Amino acid sequence: xxxxxxxxxxxxxxxxxxxxxxxxxxxxxxxxxxxxxxxxxxxxxxxxxxxxxxxxxxxxxxxxxxxxxxxxxxxxxxxxxxxxxxxxxxxxxxxxxxxxxxxxxxxxxxxxxx
Amino acid sequence: xxxxxxxxxxxxxxxxxxxxxxxxxxxxxxxxxxxxxxxxxxxxxxxxxxxxxxxxxxxxxxxxxxxxxxxxxxxxxxxxxxxxxxxxxxxxxxxxxxxxxxxxxxxxxxxxxx
Numbered sequence: 493x494x495x496x497x498x499x500x501x502x503x504x505x506x507x508x509x510x511x512x513x514x515x516x517x518x519x520x521x522x523x524x525x526x527x528x529x530x531x532x533x534x535x536x537x538x539x540x541x542x543x544x545x546x547x548x549x550x551x552x553x554x555x556x557x558x559x560x561x562x563x564x565x566x567x568x569x570x571x572x573x574x575x576x577x578x579x580x581x582x583x584x585x586x587x588x589x590x591x592x593x594x595x596x597x598x599x600x601x602x603x604x605x606x
Numbered sequence: 607x608x609x610x611x612x613x614x615x616x617x618x619x620x621x622x623x624x625x626x627x628x629x630x631x632x633x634x635x636x637x638x639x640x641x642x643x644x645x646x647x648x649x650x651x652x653x654x655x656x657x658x659x660x661x662x663x664x665x666x667x668x669x670x671x672x673x674x675x676x677x678x679x680x681x682x683x684x685x686x687x688x689x690x691x692x693x694x695x696x697x698x699x700x701x702x703x704x705x706x707x708x709x710x711x712x713x714x715x716x717x718x719x720x
Contacts, residue, residue: 524705535696535711543706582649591703592639593662596649
């Protein structure tokens with residue numbers, strides 16, 4: 493069975509500072525990897541995904557994540573955060589051929605401070 | 607294009623009762639998945655439906671059931687409610703069950719069991 497570990501439950505950071513949210517996964521078969529963001533009282537929104545090909549994937553709002561197969565990681569980074577990035581971030585894994593079932597990590601609360 | 611709609615948004619029930627939650631996917635989407643989100647267990651997959659057939663099922667007791675209609679709308683039912691069923695129930699829709707497609711999440715139904 494697959495699993496996802498997000499080691500940091502909370503990450504405080506000052507505005508305009510860089511941030512990295514860590515995600516490690518475990519699976520015996522090929523996976524798809526996702527980062528979702530959840531703002532208060534809202535559902536989840538897809539931030540970016542890795543399916544295959546280039547290991548570095550980017551979102552339209554400045555986030556990027558790199559798939560590292562040897563370290564089974566998919567860390568999320570942003571070089572300069574904004575107050576509006578304050579939200580909870582979830583890493584998720586789906587199995588190729590496994591339909592739309594996603595296994596989520598426990599989430600990382602990113603708090604951006606002035 | 608309208609997003610995923612979930613009704614009702616909030617629900618209060620008492621132990622032993624049953625509840626039905628509804629999800630209307632994005633127009634043209636035929637795959638619907640359900641997740642339970644709690645502070646203790648995080649996001650957990652309940653089930654996935656495509657073309658009125660359950661394709662995937664998570665690790666939940668038989669009290670949790672669902673169905674999908676010919677117009678792709680989906681309902682989930684929880685019978686004999688327990689206090690631990692209090693959670694945010696999220697529905698996600700996708701074009702098909704390929705796994706690589708983006709899943710769009712609704713705002714959720716917050717169920718409180720007293």
